[in-house]
Amino acid sequence: MRKPIILSLMFCVAACGGEEKRERPTPRVTIEAATSHAFSDVYVAVGTANANEQVSVRAPVTERITQLGFSDGDYVQKGQMLAVLAQGQETASLASAQARAREAEQQLARIRELHRRGFATNASLDAQTASASAAKALANEARASIGDRVVRAPFSGYVSLRRISVGAVVSAGDEIAAVSDLSSIKLDFNVPETMLANVRVGQVITAKAAAFPDYVASGQITAIDPVINPQTRTATLRAVLPNRDAMLKPGMLLSVTIASKNRTAPAVPELSLVREGDTSFVYTVASDLKVKRTPVKTGTRDGNLVEIVEGLKVGDSIVTEGVVKLSDGTTVRTGPAKASGAPAKAR
Secondary structure, three states: OHHHHHHHHHHHHHHHHHHHHOOOOOOEOEEEEOEEEEEEEEEEEEEEEEEEEEEEEEOOOOEEEEEEOOOOOOEEOOOOEEEEEOOHHHHHHHHHHHHHHHHHHHHHHHHHHHHHHOOOOHHHHHHHHHHHHHHHHHHHHHHHHHHOOEEEOOOOEEEOOOOOOOOOEEOOOOEEEEEEEEEEEEEEEEEEHHHHHHOOOOOEEEEEEOOEEEEEEEEEEEEEOOOOEOOOOEEEEEEEEEOHHHOOOOOOEEEEEEEEEEEEEEEEEHHHOEEEOOEEEEEEEOOOOEEEEEEEEEEEEEOOEEEEEEOOOOOOEEEEEOHHHOOOOOEOEOOOOOOOOOOOOOO
16 A cells, blocks of 8 residues: 555656756847937927917097908908098098198299299298198198098908997997917917026927817927016016918917937837836846846936936847846847747747
């Protein structure tokens, strides 16, 4: 009875011993070289879009509207008539002033002829000259008064929705229309005062509006407010963006991206990094396919690439996939597995 038990124990020991001697397969990994990549420090802010030029065109006098020259949202040219105010009394005053001016000019011509012949004194000639000038000034004043009753666009742009009608009486200062030049957008945004060393006039920025997620507008910083807000400790910057097809509208909220400190540095994929607390390291690969745990100091990220500030140089071979299988000094292999499922030989 004892022999079968002893034989069973011997078989188990032999089997266990065989398992202990079985070698762990060489881990298969992906090896790539550290590349050179352009990095920059990126800051994202939120800004408000403003028209390149925008003005509220208002009535210069209290009068009734007799004609309108625009419709809702029209594009108008500089000098285009927007509204005409009643000018009957002014037209009559102009006609009267012009008649007096013509009469004064005719009288002046007669006095000049008499003065030339010696039948009129210098004093009478001077008096008539002054009278003719005064009459002409009155005519010009009447003409200007009529001009004030024709409201024109100060520059080319889009007009607001119309909120007045022909026949309405407007008071001096009432808005007739708002005109906005949308050929470009002035974008105002704030940055912390600590960032002022990283921004400058002429620096390129990009901006996106939530309404058009696929449209990225690119422009330049044109001005930096010299006064810091003492409550928020921020500075206001202004950038100008070309406004393709007038897509961006005044008042829109835009996300602004500022890139600074452009530089080229070694870069590795995010998956190649192993982190332990505040320490990061990669596995570098020697010519004999042994890996070494190499501490690195990382910088900024661009997509799935991480900047390496210290610890690597461009061209160093590193493990990019399969780092969880490794330890310092491990020999690795690369390449696809064989069809039979047998481990591939190390290259």
